[in-house]
Amino acid sequence: MRPMARETSESSGRLKQIRTAYTMTKKVDTKIGLIIAGVGLITFGVFLAIGFAVDHPVYLGILGFVVAVLAMAVVFGRRAERAAFGQMEGQPGAVAAVLDNIRRGWNTNTTPVAVTRNQDAVYRAVGRPGIALIGEGNPNRVRPLLAAEKKKMARVVGDVPVHDIMVGNGEGEVPLKKLQVTLMRLPRSITPAQVTQTNDRLRALGDLLSKAPIPKGPMPKGARMPKGGQVR
Template structure:
């Protein structure tokens, strides 16, 4: 019985994967007309190169069999990678500029310790520009969506309020302006930018010459320290409250996952 159930699951899994690939292709091809040519090139490139090398090196028939299987597998891998990358590009382009897109992209970040609540800490009732706050082992993150000039002062106010609950510590606060303007971080680069945010602190050694060898060390919170920080920030948010502008529910921003971006 167990084998029969497993066989049925495998049969269902096969067509499901093919259907997902088909859906991703349709979703991406609607915005990316060059997709068929790119996918064909990604699949055929290793096969063509392998055939040329095989002819030049006069492979035996046994080598041809193994190499053809290997080259086809490499072609399928490149095909999948190309389709995934193009689908992500189309998805980010569609989401860019929409309220809550930044924190939704980071909501399913797969690195341990990151926490980006779905509720903004500041919203402009007129422009719907917002600031979102998140935490990680490397510190605190403030994400500003909208005009960099208009969100500059609210960002500074948020930094000052954070200092009220982190006084006496060296916890860094990273500010990131998300948008398409000069000096802003594009949505497609946001995840990478957050992962690169790191802070360093000086190291004091008993012997002075050791400071020249290891002058700094990376700032990292412990698990307990991070939990304490998240608790204090939640308390700060509850005390300050948040005015909700009409037409926008900050507790329910657009939930965006990589599957949704690819049309799944």
């Protein structure tokens, strides 16, 4: 593909993504168009007014246009993110979507380390603050999963800090939209080398448990899989 054709294709792809994001956001935030337009016009108007006041309308007008576009992009991005969280909240896999968007500081896995038949789940992330166990679903079912996972990990992680986070809107819970910020604000407690070592140990533990023999055939009524299977 020629460079110009490639650039055209990439630009077309970005525009399509923006249109898709706008369409999805507008379903939840019906005033998004008016708000973005208002932000752009007000920002541009303020700069233009300052330009006339200091006798540099062209220069301040150009600068105002650039700043207005940036302001519109920031406002759109935040409202689109808020709308997306609003649509995901309470849905199975919402935590995985947030973890998948953490770009730095954490080694994340969008596959839960423990689940129930009701689609409650516990996810794990490893970073400089230590280990984060994030629960999603009914707190009464998830909290025992968190406790069991902490007990299982204690065999291999030593004194590495473990933070349990329950996602939700109840007392002591973290709203989905604040999960990423909460993880990023946790205090750093271990070195990068310890992060790598801890991550490797947990992966090895997971591989070991996944190879544990599981009886074939239907399970007896009321029976549970071994902890390595993580389904309850």
